[in-house]
Amino acid sequence: MEKIIEIKNLTKLYGNGRGIKDINLDIFKGDIFGFLGPNGAGKTTAMKIMTGLVRPESGDVKIFGHSVMEEYEMAMEKVGCLIEIAEAYSYLSAFDNLKQLARYYPDVDHQRIDEVLELTGMIKYKNEKPKKFSLGMKQRLGLAAAVLSRPKVVILDEPLNGLDVEGMIDIRKMIKYLAEQEQTTFFISSHLIHDVELTCNRIGVIYDGKILNVESTQTILSNYATLENYFVSEVERNGRVSSCAR
Structure with a gap:
């Protein structure tokens, strides 16, 4: 192995x-x-x-x-990681939070953002802002960010x-x-x-x-x-x- x-x-x-x-x-x-x-x-x-x-x-x-x-x-x-508390920009939507992060990865496009939102059960909240999210929803968004770059x-x-x-x-x-x-x-x-x-x-x-x-x-x-x-x-x-x- x-x-x-x-x-x-x-x-x-x-x-x-x-x-x-x-x-x-x-x-x-x-x-x-x-x-x-x-x-x-x-x-x-x-x-x-x-x-x-x-x-x-x-x-x-x-x-x-x-x-x-x-x-x-x-x-x-x-490496992708989530240590302790999931952080996000409260004034941006879930999608736009991941879009900001995607700027660091040349191979991450809008399709990939939707894919990780789907994987974490957040796709229906993609246009909502984290300031409205529960703790669990913020955690899901943090996990989507952790796997965004494959x-x-x-x-x-x-x-x-x-x-x-x-x-x-x-x-x-x-x-x-x-x-x-x-x-x-x-x-x-x-x-x-x-x-x-x-x-x-x-x-x-x-x-x-x-x-x-x-x-x-x-x-x-x-x-x-x-x-x-x-x-x-x-x-x-x-x-x-x-x-x-x-």
């Missing part, structure tokens, strides 16, 4: 003791990788480093063999935040469609165990800034009734669940 993302010995600690500690991960072409952990586990820190928003204390991230720290433009050339890698931090059940289903379908039809590689963080189980083909459990284990979803579900059971087992096995939570 072709290795797309290499994370080596990645460490970044903050004054409050949170962050990530010596993370190592390999992500392969076509993976829908789920980065699963509770709030404060270090997911967003790792993803900010992966996208060049934060520098690590040590370690490196390579995307398509290029270091994010040393060759940022080459590493990020084929990236080969998409990094999404809590992409299902704010979405209703219909929205979650739509975005899961989009992710699986792009992974299967365009061999897009996804790196997705979430604390929503059920949605990770339904979306991802490989899962890495992160807890207290450390990777506990990485396994295929198929293998996990052949040994555990649910992903939640697996997660609790991994955390308990590593001695990190208090007795009151067991």
Whole structure:
């Protein structure tokens, strides 16, 4: 399998003791990788480093063999991302927001804008302005922006935040469609165990800034009734669940 993302010995600690500690991960072409952990586990820190928003204390991230720290433009050339909150120009329509972004990509035309609006369930709102949108609709528009340029890698931090059940289903379908039809590689963080189980083909459990284990979803579900059971087992096995939570 072709290795797309290499994370080596990645460490970044903050004054409050949170962050990530010596993370190592390999992500392969076509993976829908789920980065699963509770709030404060270090997911967003790792993803900010992966996208060049934060520098690590040590370690490196390579995307398509290029270091994010040393060759940022080459590493990020084929990457789309949504980290934390989806932002948009409130005074422009959904279509015109994406049209502004499309100026940076020579191969993105109006047809592609309509295509990603359709993929994210936003086509019927294309002429409406984000100032009227719900949180879930803003999230959908942010996801449309993340895949607009036909990236080969998409990094999404809590992409299902704010979405209703219909929205979650739509975005899961989009992710699986792009992974299967365009061999897009996804790196997705979430604390929503059920949605990770339904979306991802490989899962890495992160807890207290450390990777506990990485396994295929198929293998996990052949040994555990649910992903939640697996997660609790991994955390308990590593001695990190208090007795009151067991």
